[in-house]
Amino acid sequence: MTGREEVLRRVRAALGPARGTAVPVPRGYRRRLGPEEAADRADVIALFTERVADHRASVRHVHADELATAVAAALWGREAKRVIVPADLPFGWLAELDGVHALADTPATDAAVLESCDGAVTGCAVAVARTGTVVLDGGRAQGRRALSLVPDHHLCVVHADQIVGTVAEALPRLDPARPLTWISGPAATLDLGGTRAPGPHGPRTLEILVVED
C-alpha cells in the first residue's frame, strides 16, 4: 500500500458508511421581505430609501418629468465641470445640463481622463431594498465598471420598478455571466473593530435618484 492509498483509506474510514449520501441542507430561506418590513410596493421603496441613507449615500425621489432637472441640479450642486457617462445613457437624462460637459465613454476613456472627471452618471440593473444596494451589470445605461469605480462622485438613476425587496429577489434579474458591481453606499472599508470607514478607492460620494412615474 502506497502512502497515498493509506491516506485515502483513512479518510474513507473516517467518513464512515454515510459517505456519498446526500446531506440535507436547509433551504428554507426567507426570500421575500416579511410583512413587518414591507406590506406593499411603497414600503419596499421606502425601505430602500432608508437603507441607502444608512450608508451615508444621498437619495432623492423625482418624477420622470423632473429627472433631467434633478440630474443637472445634482451636478451643479457639486460644481462638476465634466462627467463621464455610458454612450447609451438616455439623452433625456442629460437634457438640462448647462455648463457641465458630459463625456461619452466611447471609445473607452483613458484612465487618466476618467480620473480627471468630476463624476459619473449611470443607471443600474436592479436595486435591493433590504441592503440599500444598487447593482450594475454593464447593461443598458450602465457602461464599464470603471465608470462607477474611478470618479469621486457617482450619480445613479434607479427606476422605482427596478427596486426589489431582497438579494434573493435580485439574483434572478441578473445574469451571473456579466460583470456585476454591487454598490452599498460610497466607497468604504471596515476597520479592525468592524466600524465602517471611508475607503481609500472609489467614489466618496454616491447620490441616488429614484424615478417614480
Next chain:
Amino acid sequence: MTGREEVLRRVRAALGPARGTAVPVPRGYRRRLGPEEAADRADVIALFTERVADHRASVRHVHADELATAVAAALWGREAKRVIVPADLPFGWLAELDGVHALADTPATDAAVLESCDGAVTGCAVAVARTGTVVLDGGRAQGRRALSLVPDHHLCVVHADQIVGTVAEALPRLDPARPLTWISGPAATLDLGGTRAPGPHGPRTLEILVVED
C-alpha cells in the same frame, strides 16, 4: 318570396356550385432578395445605400466610433441651432454636438416648438434595402411620429444589422399594433403624370447615417 330573398337566390345561382370552397391563392412570393440583387450582407447594405440615394436622400457610412462626429457634422452642415430628439436617444450619438442645442421630447414638445426646430435626430426599427426605406415604430431612440414628420430635416441613424433585403423580411421584425412610419426619401408626392415631386408637408431633407461596427 321577398325582394331580398329573390336577390340572394340570384347571387347564389350566379356563384354556382363552387360557392364556399377555398379558392387557391398563389403565395409563392419571393420573400428574399435573389442572388442577382444581393449575394451577401455587403450587397444588401450597398443596395440600401443605392436605393436611398435614388430617393434623393443623402446616406453616409460611418464606423461606430465616428457616429457622434458624423451626427454633429451633419447638423453643423445645415447650420442647425436646435434639434429635437427622443428622450431615450443614446447620449453617445450627440456627445460631440457643440453649438447645437438638442431638445429632449419629454414631456411631449408643443407643436409650435417642434415646428421651430431645425431638425430631428432618431434611430429606426428596421430598414429595407430593396425599397430604400427606413421604418420607425416608436420604439427605442425613435420617439413620437411627430418628430420625423414636423421638422424640415430628419437625420436617421441606421445600424447595419437593422437593414434587411425586402419588405417581407422587415414585417416580422415589426409589431403591427405599433404606429409604423415608413420613410422612403424626403417628403414627396406624385403629380398627375406619376412624377415624384417634393411634398408640401414633412421633412424636405432626409439624411441617413449607416453605422457599421
